[in-house]
Amino acid sequence: MSQPTVLPRHGLSRRSFMAGTVSAAAAAPLLASAAQAEAPTASQSKLRQPVVTSLRINKQVYELSLDTRTSLLDALRDHAGLTGTKKGCDHGQCGACTVLVDGKRVLSCLSFAVMNEGKDITTIEGLASSDGKLHPMQQAFIDHDAFQCGYCTPGQILSAIGCVNEGHAGSEYDIREYMSGNICRCAAYPNIVAAVLQARDETKGA
Amino acid sequence: MRPFVYEQPTDISAAVAIASSFTSRDDQPTRANAQFIAGGTNLADYMKLGVAEPARLLDLNRLKDPSLRQIRVTDDGIRFGALVRMGEAADHRDVKQRYPVIADSLRLAASGQIRNMASLAGNVLQRTRCEYFRETSWHCNKRAPGSGCAAMEGFNRQHAVLGTSDACIATYHGDFAQALIALDAVIHAEGSRGTRKIPFAMLHRQPGETPHMETDLAADEIISAIEVPAMPWARRSLYLKIRDRESYAFALASAAVALDLDGETVREARIALGGVATVPWRARAAEQSLQGKRLDDASAGAAADAAFAQAQPRKHNAFKIELGKRTLVRALLETRNMKV
Numbered sequence: 001m002s003q004p005t006v007l008p009r010h011g012l013s014r015r016s017f018m019a020g021t022v023s024a025a026a027a028a029p030l031l032a033s034a035a036q037a038e039a040p041t042a043s044q045s046k047l048r049q050p051v052v053t054s055l056r057i058n059k060q061v062y063e064l065s066l067d068t069r070t071s072l073l074d075a076l077r078d079h080a081g082l083t084g085t086k087k088g089c090d091h092g093q094c095g096a097c098t099v100l101v102d103g104k105r106v107l108s109c110l111s112f113a114v115m116n117e118g119k120d121i122t123t124i125e126g127l128a129s130s131d132g133k134l135h136p137m138q139q140a141f142i143d144h145d146a147f148q149c150g151y152c153t154p155g156q157i158l159s160a161i162g163c164v165n166e167g168h169a170g171s172e173y174d175i176r177e178y179m180s181g182n183i184c185r186c187a188a189y190p191n192i193v194a195a196v197l198q199a200r201d202e203t204k205g206a
Numbered sequence: 207m208r209p210f211v212y213e214q215p216t217d218i219s220a221a222v223a224i225a226s227s228f229t230s231r232d233d234q235p236t237r238a239n240a241q242f243i244a245g246g247t248n249l250a251d252y253m254k255l256g257v258a259e260p261a262r263l264l265d266l267n268r269l270k271d272p273s274l275r276q277i278r279v280t281d282d283g284i285r286f287g288a289l290v291r292m293g294e295a296a297d298h299r300d301v302k303q304r305y306p307v308i309a310d311s312l313r314l315a316a317s318g319q320i321r322n323m324a325s326l327a328g329n330v331l332q333r334t335r336c337e338y339f340r341e342t343s344w345h346c347n348k349r350a351p352g353s354g355c356a357a358m359e360g361f362n363r364q365h366a367v368l369g370t371s372d373a374c375i376a377t378y379h380g381d382f383a384q385a386l387i388a389l390d391a392v393i394h395a396e397g398s399r400g401t402r403k404i405p406f407a408m409l410h411r412q413p414g415e416t417p418h419m420e421t422d423l424a425a426d427e428i429i430s431a432i433e434v435p436a437m438p439w440a441r442r443s444l445y446l447k448i449r450d451r452e453s454y455a456f457a458l459a460s461a462a463v464a465l466d467l468d469g470e471t472v473r474e475a476r477i478a479l480g481g482v483a484t485v486p487w488r489a490r491a492a493e494q495s496l497q498g499k500r501l502d503d504a505s506a507g508a509a510a511d512a513a514f515a516q517a518q519p520r521k522h523n524a525f526k527i528e529l530g531k532r533t534l535v536r537a538l539l540e541t542r543n544m545k546v
Contacts, residue, residue: 051212068209068210068211068212068263069207069209069253071250090254091251091254091255092251092319092320095317095319098319104322105318105322106319107247107319107320107323109250110245110247110250110251110320110323111246111250112243112246112263114212114265115243115246115265115267159318159319162318162319162322166297166318168318176453177452177453178318180317180318180452180453180454181316181317181318181320181454182317
């Protein structure tokens with residue numbers, strides 16, 4: 001990969017401080033008991049070793065040291081500091097965690113981060129252009145008031161971009177059917193459909 | 207979640223060798239120390255819930271063999287590489303034209319995101335979503351053999367009425383598998399004892415006394431391809447799925463139907479039922495009842511009665527018998543009326 005390796009820096013935010021404290025406290029007993037259970041098949045040292053994983057997120061390379069159990073969602077939020085991607089159900093039922101991987105919409109909660117080594121990941125933070133101009137899908141959601149609380153919105157927008165790119169936004173019916181993996185408990189659905197129609201006509205997606 | 211070692215083998219024989227060295231001959235694939243992952247939509251969920259606890263995860267997405275990612279249409283039929291994603295197969299032009307029942311079953315399954323992630327082989331191997339299987343504090347003979355079944359006297363509205371046993375009534379929720387079993391698909395598998403073909407109807411095991419033994423696969427066997435034989439009349443086929451909500455839900459009842467018609471007379475019928483059985487369910491009695499008959503409301507109704515003759519309802523799922531019959535009747539008549 002020709003992209004330079006960039007290790008984004010953050011100040012010690014409350015969020016990263018909390019995350020660090022919690023994982024340090026929890027790590028020792030958890031790993032010890034698991035290694036015991038696995039004794040015949042894998043050495044304790046191997047299980048304790050974090051895996052250095054290179055993720056290309058929004059065109060920037062992040063070298064993250066991760067427990068293999070880390071979901072892509074948790075890697076984005078807790079390790080890369082990109083909290084725009086939301087955790088709803090964490091079991092693939094709500095769509096709030098939708099991101100694009102190599103241009104396709106997927107559920108980041110059901111993918112282990114280590115499986116995404118070397119892939120191109122796009123999150124809500126990567127949609128606006130560098131001059132701050134919003135992606136047409138983002139602008140369409142604003143134009144049509146396609147949200148109330150906003151929690152599902154990053155996932156809705158990434159899913160909508162994927163839906164348009166797949167060619168599944170041909171009609172209102174198709175949009176409703178092919179966006180059914182994104183739940184909006186405020187029920188902004190009619191406005192979401194209108195937003196997707198507008199952005200579909202303005203662009204072929206990300 | 208149990209910690210696991212993550213590996214990325216690049217060819218099937220290497221993946222098989224690693225799996226062999228960490229599993230024993232009698233291990234069930236779902237309980238083995240080393241397990242395979244492709245899309246992860248089912249396994250990652252069950253690892254989070256503590257239902258699946260592999261200590262070693264073998265990621266099949268780095269396997270190099272390009273045929274694993276290809277859909278090939280030949281005179282002999284159609285061959286799906288195991289790593290083809292559900293969404294790709296659902297949108298494939300030849301699949302939609304030649305085997306609408308396959309394209310329908312995939313399009314109506316899961317969500318756009320999950321169809322982009324889930325592999326075809328992983329999809330057919332998906333495990334039940336029985337609530338008592340998913341939540342590890344309940345007794346479940348499938349998850350913890352011999353512990354009992356909380357679903358028998360529990361909230362069993364989603365559960366199966368066909369292929370059940372005293373040990374387990376968990377539904378097989380897949381859709382694609384219903385199309386495959388109806389069309390006599392064949393599974394290609396590679397393991398430490400060589401390669402073999404498995405008729406799709408032999409892949410899944412009814413629960414019987416051993417509901418934890420879910421498939422015929424060994425713990426070190428990998429599905430490499432799914433083949434569907436050529437069947438020109440399968441252009442007249444469809445998958446009808448009835449759910450609590452219009453989209454993104456498991457079937458309460460579904461029917462995969464393919465018809466070879468001479469006018470309105472049935473030369474051959476293929477029927478499979480989803481949402482109502484413990485395994486992918488071929489309704490052979492219903493098929494036979496239609497053979498040589500004119501397909502109308504009466505013969506379709508008789509076929510549906512035959513399909514559910516052995517059904518065994520529990521307290522909350524008896525509605526599935528009537529719903530399943532009506533689903534099949536509608537699917538048969540809609541398939542008859544298709545313009546092909």
